[in-house]
Amino acid sequence: AQTVTQSQPEMSVQEAETVTLSCTYDTSESDYYLFWYKQPPSRQMILVIRQEAYKQQNATENRFSVNFQKAAKSFSLKISDSQLGDAAMYFCAYTGANSKLTFGKGITLSVRP
Amino acid sequence: KAGVTQTPRYLIKTRGQQVTLSCSPISGHRSVSWYQQTPGQGLQFLFEYFSETQRNKGNFPGRFSGRQFSNSRSEMNVSTLELGDSALYLCASSFSPHNAYEQYFGPGTRLTVT
Numbered sequence: 001a002q003t004v005t006q007s008q009p010e011m012s013v014q015e016a017e018t019v020t021l022s023c024t025y026d027t028s029e030s031d032y033y034l035f036w037y038k039q040p041p042s043r044q045m046i047l048v049i050r051q052e053a054y055k056q057q058n059a060t061e062n063r064f065s066v067n068f069q070k071a072a073k074s075f076s077l078k079i080s081d082s083q084l085g086d087a088a089m090y091f092c093a094y095t096g097a098n099s100k101l102t103f104g105k106g107i108t109l110s111v112r113p
Numbered sequence: 114k115a116g117v118t119q120t121p122r123y124l125i126k127t128r129g130q131q132v133t134l135s136c137s138p139i140s141g142h143r144s145v146s147w148y149q150q151t152p153g154q155g156l157q158f159l160f161e162y163f164s165e166t167q168r169n170k171g172n173f174p175g176r177f178s179g180r181q182f183s184n185s186r187s188e189m190n191v192s193t194l195e196l197g198d199s200a201l202y203l204c205a206s207s208f209s210p211h212n213a214y215e216q217y218f219g220p221g222t223r224l225t226v227t
Contacts, residue, residue: 033213042220043220043223044220044221045203045205046218050215052214095214098169099161099168099169099210100146100158100161101148101158101205103155103156104155106155106156
């Protein structure tokens with residue numbers, strides 16, 4: 001079975017600074033996707049960024065980028081120029097052949113003004 | 114294009130009752146998945162429906178059931194509610210199970226069992 005681990009329950013970053021959220025996963029599949037979702041207080045799950053396992057190039061979406069280390073089964077999210085609106089819970093997630101999403105426990109990110 | 118909608122948004126039930134939650138996917142999406150989110154267990158997969166058939170089921174007791182209609186709308190039912198069923202129930206839709214990499218979530222239904 002696939003597992004996703006987020007070991008840090010919370011982090012804090014100064015506005016305009018950069019922060020990195022960590023995630024590791026375990027799978028025996030070779031074809032899969034990894035995601036970072038943002039869940040603000042409204043509880044709406046918002047897709048931040050997606051990475052296809054067979055793509056070596058790290059995904060980037062504006063201020064958000066990932067460091068995907070396939071051999072190490074590591075998938076971290078870097079948020080540059082942090083903004084107050086980035087404060088939320090962030091979930092790392094995995095999907096493979098069975099199409100269900102497996103989530104990590106999440107990390108609460110706070111942004112200090 | 115309208116997003117995924119879930120009704121009701123909030124619900125309060127008593128132990129032993131049953132509850133039905135509804136999810137309408139994005140137009141054209143035929144796959145619907147349900148997830149339960151609790152502070153203790155996090156986000157857990159409940160089940161997935163595609164073309165009115167359940168494709169996958171998570172590790173939940175038989176009190177949790179679901180179905181999908183021909184218009185792709187899905188309902189989930191929880192019978193004999195327990196206090197531990199209090200949770201945020203999220204549904205997500207995609208074109209098909211093969212497009213699971215592009216799932217869109219609804220706003221969730223917050224269920225409180227007293």
